[in-house]
Amino acid sequence: MVEIYDVAVVGGGSAGLSAAIFTSRLGLSTIIITREIGGRALINSPYSRRSIENYPGFLSITGLELMSRFEQQARSYGANFVFAEVLKVWEDGNSIFHILTTRGEIESYTLILAFGETPKRLEVKDEEKYEGRGISYCAYCDLEECKGKVVAVVGFGERVLLSTSLLSRVAEKVYLIYWWGGIGEPIDLTRFLEDKKNVELITLSSVSEVKGSDRLESIIVQGPFGEAQREIKVDYLFIELGFEAKTDFLKGFVELDENGKVKTDRDCCTSRAGVFAAGDITDSRYKQIVISAGDGARAALSAYNHLQRKRGGTPLYTDIFALKKQRILERFED
């Protein structure tokens, strides 16, 4: 007989792991389905050494260390892990959720969606063709191979600077193509570039074309109004345009917003009863590890309450004092 889990958590980042800590601790049988542990807290790479300084409780900790601690905590309460990709989810007539993964089908009474986002593409012709052949979304991962090479980084915000900073230490030359949108944290580019003599800054620009044969050989850079086209020979192009939610397989299952994010209320409930969501996959505005972890806990408590209601138990955190005092007194004096 197939085991039906109380809770299936899809995603192993800060939201999913936090959810699993809470559901497991509440005695719910929990399975986490994820490709990997860590999510965006690892920034670019499972081996990221970039430290996180704004997760309350740690002055400084690497994403890897923090996420390992989350994982260990979830495991300590009995959470199970399956390292797989989710292909399809549906609900049957008995309100049981089925999750088809690359490692078989899993069944559960509730579902917590917390699989975050994946890097955004430039969306130019041949981008996919050159992925892994010169085009990368992960400076950390490919740092070694950039030694003595000419590379370009396109993007905005802190992330692109982080990658540029890393690459400038090993590459011969780095073109920093600062995205024409110019959106992100307030950044002093001049100061940033002071000690990086091998970095050439191209502001208010983007990459409109990628060229090559077997591998990437050059890129076309252009300004916001199509002006100043320029071809640059590069060995590598790193794309740092942020992340996007890959939620196509959820269409028709739960409501999505116009950006493909899962619509959630404040208690992390989705449009479908029994399905909850937390973290970067949701329409919540702000993205921070502690925010994802907090909402993971919310999703877990909502899942618990959902099961308790179905099973005739008492939901957690029902505050009797939230009832008007009058009503309590009435009951008291009846």
Added chain:
Amino acid sequence: MVEIYDVAVVGGGSAGLSAAIFTSRLGLSTIIITREIGGRALINSPYSRRSIENYPGFLSITGLELMSRFEQQARSYGANFVFAEVLKVWEDGNSIFHILTTRGEIESYTLILAFGETPKRLEVKDEEKYEGRGISYCAYCDLEECKGKVVAVVGFGERVLLSTSLLSRVAEKVYLIYWWGGIGEPIDLTRFLEDKKNVELITLSSVSEVKGSDRLESIIVQGPFGEAQREIKVDYLFIELGFEAKTDFLKGFVELDENGKVKTDRDCCTSRAGVFAAGDITDSRYKQIVISAGDGARAALSAYNHLQRKRGGTPLYTDIFALKKQRILERFED
């Protein structure tokens, strides 16, 4: 000249300290106004040794240690602290907030309300008279004085069991008056009592009267429908009825819900521009340290964005890709 802070945070628990970590790190001058560090994470006492096991990142940590870490982190980014009580808040014609405290007036451009809740009273006659004279809301604080004494604990949920457990180790006799509402975590009272031979359980009851002269001498216990009145001689009564928001001074300043909680949207904005709220003081349903910390971060980011908009800067986390792609292309090709 009076310094006007960018952000004044009222409250020094997990929500307030997390907010201060984020605002300080974003370069905003921040002052935290609080009576003490820690809030509810310390459960009952500033010296609580009860460990927290569900804050993601720590398998087990005391509330004191965790909150000290939060404080240290906020201080490391330059947050200032004033240990005082807030008496009054108002906004002047220049959109500057004034916070009158027991240690003088503080001015700020934004305000984050995060002062949590205080213990709930039984609301019986003479309760206040006997506070500190036999009536306590904090078993931890008064444990030493209960050695060899007869004590009663009234309340529900995990908190009342925790206090009973503590007191049964030192007191001669403990009456556990399990609140007639019976609301809280699913708890097996029989198992709980197995190894506590000096605990007498009185279920489905409450305390309807407290009696004494200079000090508390006895209590009247009664059932949910007024039946089974019984007078019990006790040296101490510990009240574990949860917490309530003391927000009377905010009436007319920000919208409150019917329980006196500060109404907030998902970004932790209140009904007044420039005023944000996080943690147990808000109308958010679930109460957990990591949820408060997450919402503290949300309030901080909303405060930052508010100031940036007023000052003509770029708000954080405005995702250019959230705009329809079409609009980007239009701008690109203009």
